Amino acid sequence: MPILDVQHIEKHFGDTRVLEDISFSLEQGQAMAIIGSSGSGKTTLLRCLNFLETPNQGKILVNGETLFDADDPATQREAEVRKKRLHFGLVFQSFNLFPQYTALENVTLAPQLLAQEQPDFKARRREILEEISSQGQALLERMGLADRSGHYPHQLSGGQQQRVAIARALALKPDILCFDEPTSALDPELTGEVLKVIRSLAEQKTTMIIVTHEMAFARDVADQVIFMDSGIIVEQGEARQVIEHPREERTRQFLSRYAGS
Template sequence: MSEQATDDVEYRVVAEGVRKAFGDNEVLKGVSFTVERGTATAIIGPSGSGKTTLLRTLNALDRADAGVIRVDDVEIDFSTPTPKPEIRRFQSRSGFVFQGHNLFPHKTVLQNVIEGPVIVQKRSRDEAVAEAVVLLDQVGLAEKQDQYPFQLSGGQQQRVGIARALALKPKLVLFDEPTSALDPELVGEVLSVIKDLAVEGWTLVIVTHEIQFARQVSSQVLFTDRGVILEQGTPAEVIGDPKEERTRQFLDRILNPL
């Protein structure tokens, strides 16, 4: 582990040569990219292209087999053994929003949001509650704080998941296809919250199949295919004028369905 380099301090995330395999299936094949502070990066690509695995390596939910990843001021070379305290320190720099909400069903909305700050970060409950109330208001759920997940719509549950991630005060927020489990009429409310976070200057990395949303909210788009980043650039470059034939084929199927 090493501290943040001084020659690339504008970057919140630096990934170099990241590899990950599950058995004989090499899912990531030496992926490298950077994410600037205060920007949103969208990761798009076909199913099975490595998008979610790439996202999970940024929080060590899936530990990379090789490569170097730095998130904020913590850098880990995954080619060498890393002590658990350093992994926890690495993980503490980011918050993760899952596809399926992953809320504790037996806890209220407020209890779900304060769980991380109180149990993991050992912050005072009063402080955590005060901040949670503000966050729930930010995602439009202030009046739902005493309800349980089963009493909420899928979109509301996902917004609680976003508030829960933000409650950890992360340097980076990771979204794994945050609307994929939602009914179509609920998608907009979640995307609206994420757009607001981007405007507020949070550093975001978002795996998404919502191409128009990626075009609107991100400053960088990564197109992954078969374990590599095949194309990366601004939304205008990657979505509006892709250079690779594989990217064009993918976007044509998504944007111009039969």
């Protein structure tokens, strides 16, 4: 059984059909890259998976549980949606760190808020907060930022900020980690350090969906690639096959613009 099963997702904004009949599945421990031109629907698809947008049609299942069904209003209640977002972690292209908090505080804020909803929080407050802080520090160390935990975002490079954002997404132990163009806001010399972290996560069999324009990276790191154009999936399959030997003419035309990337 796949960890993620997306069935016939559609999203419209007024008369504009942004996603049409999107279906795919992802196995636990796999990385999927989604490629395509700007405006092809990639980011909207990620936002639907993270319940930041509500699809007009379709279903989303994680571990066999239906998290969203457009025909079932019970799956769309805000209280339910908040819980379901925990299945996904999202790393934005523009970092979206809180400027008033240190790196460690950015990583630990959401786990602390979640912990406060637990019935035993008051009784175990100090112990729980110390554990969350320790886990946050360990995540920063994993990102190569052990000595930056007390730094504020403005004291960090773009690559360091993005690595803090990755640690923050991992802090809630999501089933699936999603990246929306994680290097697009970075200078070329900083891109490598972020891709190195994502490559490491792939080697550790972290289940990931990566929207990216880095074709060589997608080919080498992803298990599957989906090519989207005009809101539909034009081609999907094993990463090296799609990128090196695409079957569809639209895929070939797109990839020809990235030759040598």
